Amino acid sequence: MATIYDVARKAGVSPKTVSRVMNGDAPVNTETRKAVESAMGELAYVPSRAARTMRSNKTGLVGLITGAISTTPSSPESSGLPDLLIVQGILHVLTEAGITLLISDTGGDPAKVADLTRTFAQHRVEALIYVADYHRKVDLPAIARAETLILVNCFDDAGTPCVLPDDRRGQHALVARLIAAGHRRIGFLTLPEDLVAQGLRLQGYRDALAEAGLAYDPDLVAVAGLHNSGPREVTLIGDAIARMMALDEAPTVLCCGNDRMALQVYGILRSRGVAVPGDISVAGFDDYKLISETLYPPLTTAVLPYQAMGEKAAHMLLERLRANAPAEKENGPLPLISGPVVWRQSVTERNPSAQTG
Amino acid sequence: MATIYDVARKAGVSPKTVSRVMNGDAPVNTETRKAVESAMGELAYVPSRAARTMRSNKTGLVGLITGAISTTPSSPESSGLPDLLIVQGILHVLTEAGITLLISDTGGDPAKVADLTRTFAQHRVEALIYVADYHRKVDLPAIARAETLILVNCFDDAGTPCVLPDDRRGQHALVARLIAAGHRRIGFLTLPEDLVAQGLRLQGYRDALAEAGLAYDPDLVAVAGLHNSGPREVTLIGDAIARMMALDEAPTVLCCGNDRMALQVYGILRSRGVAVPGDISVAGFDDYKLISETLYPPLTTAVLPYQAMGEKAAHMLLERLRANAPAEKENGPLPLISGPVVWRQSVTERNPSAQTG
DNA sequence: CGGTGTCATGACATCGGTGTCATAGCATTG
DNA sequence: CAATGCTATGACACCGATGTCATGACACCG
Known part of the structure; x- marks a missing residue:
């Protein structure tokens, strides 16, 4: 070369x-420049x-780690998708900015983090990004010390800068939109209780009810999601639905913890002869287009903006690099990224005047 | 530092x-070594x-490009997933081998390939990998010249080494398994005709029929997939199903071009009161677990081993790097990666003696 | 006891760029 | 005309590792 x-x-x-x-960075005579440029061309100089x-x-390098980083055991809600979508978002922004991304994967083994971090250090990366596969708290090994570090889809106790999804706001917006569509009895089949997202989304659900002056009815809320699909989850969801449908005032719509659960709900309802949305409406969460756009009828859901989170994280990173401010512990408001509600045909409009939103 | x-x-x-x-790489006195090691520790030397x-x-660096690379326009079957899964597979193997991956994304713009390639060249990557988002032919810009280059999920005219899914064998195995389960009338709702995978899978379908001595009936095959979900595809699939169900000898099972189509088929069948698998069986292709495991009942499908393809590509790369054989044009048999059939509850066993396979 | 081989270590050059400083040539200015 | 300033360029050192070669200290052997 x-x-x-x-x-x-x-x-x-x-x-x-x-x-x-x-x-x-200094003036060069035009003819000299031309000579140099043609020499570079002929030699294919890089x-x-x-x-x-x-x-x-x-170095123009930034390191990114996905997979297990925490030293605490994790419950894998993981479909493996979210972190990949986030990475895509980061990739777009950083590539645009002329920064090259070094990517590593712990392959589920937190012990590898030290190795990976050292490799990155050898390459003198200018910053580190850690991407979690679902919204959770992490317990960072104290390795990534002085460096600029940004967490995505997770947070820690140390106040490390992070980008998180606004689960509360998302659920709030979705439920508010359902209410605007005339629904008053809104069932909620939640994610497993140990997930951070579950608590936040439940709050969002309650926020929306309160805002509309509707009472919170515990009978309409059931923890029905497990970390993986399977017969046990089908049973759990099926039972919850049966209980709700048997209420004096049955729900007119079922909010599901995520699109995957909604997919199961479709199957369960239909196998019992309940039509969606004719007999009952269904809503999801995430907007995994693979599911939400393909389900028949297409699924109303709240967007969990993974790509946007990645982009936000990348922008924060660029800003810090420019400002040369390593790992500033922020105590301001966390950047919570919220997504819109996508209205599709799985929810009926009971109130024709409520086409807004 | x-x-x-x-x-x-x-x-x-x-x-x-x-x-x-x-x-x-040379003997060092034990005491000297200890002194050096403790000095390294104290200074946190990297x-x-x-x-x-x-x-x-x-450099220990390998570059990877996803997104548009071809100069020919592409039809986006793209759910964005496959390439990401392939990247994961590559990542695992290369990280294990101590190689660091530089990843870039064209963001859909083939013109960026030149830029990205130059950036990689500046970092003196030891090889390049290109990952396509669906099985297709690409038309490489002549930039990635002398370098070691491996294509994944795509191929070109120049005989560049590549790793491809064995669509034909996968479909063959799936249909053979259906036949073993006692099915004789096997409907096939195919992908769009312009996809490479469609032709190969149709061949696999015919191979399996021929092998079992069953006649090929064109009435049982319909192009029913579009590049994206939507009402037009629902209509297309619905019409095809209606036509097949009205045949004198209706199919007992419907093979779908991929899991996404199978998901639509579930909805369409059920909205017409046709039970799966009670009235008709359904099979998919890809084994997107998000769909195949979550559908109710769970979907029988052929695995499209994206992760394994990534791993295979990474191994080929390592071998070439060790052998120091840059970009050898192979004319031997292409490495086609095939996956198993995953048998779930969406297909009935009509012949109880056929539990093998 | 001198020659030879092994062990352990250091001096020095080198990889391919860039920062610093010097300098030659020419124009401008008082 | 001498002093000053600007343009365009080159000489040289340096970044932080490692390859090459030299060397001093021993051990072993005949």
Whole structure:
């Protein structure tokens, strides 16, 4: 591979002049520039980042870790998707900014974090991003010390900067929209109770009810999600639905903890001869398009903006890099990213005047 | 950040000796070694890859590009998932091998490939991987010249090494298994005709029929998939099903082009009062667990082993790197990766003696 | 006891860029 | 015309590792 010396010799100038042509940091005579540029072209010269890094201490690299990072055991709600979508969002923004992403995966083994971090350190990454596969608290090994570090889809006790989904607001918006559509009895089949998202979404649900002056009825709320699909979850959901449908005032719509659960609810309801949305409406959460757009009828759901979270994290990172502010512990409000409600045909409009929202 | 000189000074030795301790490439006195190691520990020394790269010309970096690479327009069957799963597979293997992956995304713009490739070249990546989001032919810009390059989920005319899914074998295995279960009239709702996978899977379908001595009946095959979900696809699939069900000898099972289509088929069948699998069986393709495990009843399907394809590609890469054989055009048989059939409750066993397979 | 081999270590050059400083050439200015 | 300033360029050192070679201290052997 050609070096700056080869180019310099071919163009009949000094290496430093070639450097100046590349970086434009000092005036170069037009003819000299042309000579250098054609020499670079002929030799297919590509400057070496390694050499450049040696002096400038700027690598243009950022490290990203997905998979297990916490030292606490984790409950894998993991479909493996969210973290990948977040990574895509980060990738777009950073690529645009000329930053190259080093990506590693713990493969589920938290013990590997130390190794990966060291590898990143060897490459002198300018910052680290950790992406969790579902909204949760993490317990960071104290390795990623002084470095700029940003957490996505997770948070810790130390106040490390993070980007989180606004589960509460999302559920609130969805339920408010259901109410606007004329629904008053809103069943809620929640995620497992140990998930952070579950508590927040329940709050959002209650917020929306309170805002509309509706009473909170515990009979309409049931923990019905498990961490994985399977016959046990089908039973759990089925029982919850049966209980709710048997109420004096049965729900007119079922909010599900996520789209995956909604998919199960479709099957369960239909196998019992209950039509969606003819007999009862169904709503999800996440907007996994693979499910929400494909279900028949298509699913009304709240967007969990994974891609946007990734983009937000990338922007925060760029800002910090420019400001040269490493790992500033923020005590301001956390950046909570919320997504819109997507209205599809799985929910009936009981109140034709409520087409807004 | 501490350098090898700092460590050497602290330990009272020469930098070269520190280097020897790190690399173990020459004998070092035990006491000297201990002194050096404790100096490294105290200074939290991490060697610089950049400096190391300067002499050795080994970077331990591999570049990966996803998104549009081809200069030909593409039809986006893309749910965005496959490429991500493939990347995960690659990531696991390469991380294990101590190689760090530089990942970029064209964001759908083929024009960016040149930029990305140049960035990778600056980092002196030792190889390039391109990952497509669905099985297709690509038309590579002639940039990634001499370098070791591997294509995943796609192929080109130039004979660049690639890893592809064995669509034909997968469909063959699935249909053979259906036949073993006693099914004789097997409907096939295929993917759009312009997809490479469609032709291969249709061949697999015919292979299995021929092998069992069953006649191929064109009435049982319909192109019913579009590139995206939506009312048009629902209509297409619905019409195809109606036509097949009205045949003198209606199918007892419907094979769908992929799991997403199967999900639609579930909805369409049930909205017409047709029970799955009571009245008719359904099979998919891909084994997107999010769908196949969650559908009610769970979906019988053929695994499209994206993760395994990624792993295979990574292994091929490692082998080439070790052999130092850049971009050898292979003319041997292509590595086609096939996955198993996953048998779930969406297909009835009509022949109780056929529990094998 | 001198020659030879092994062990342990250091001096020095080098990889490919860039920062610093010097300098030659020419124009401008008082 | 001498002093000053700007343009364009090069010489040289340096970033932090490692490859090459030299060397001093022993041990072993005949």
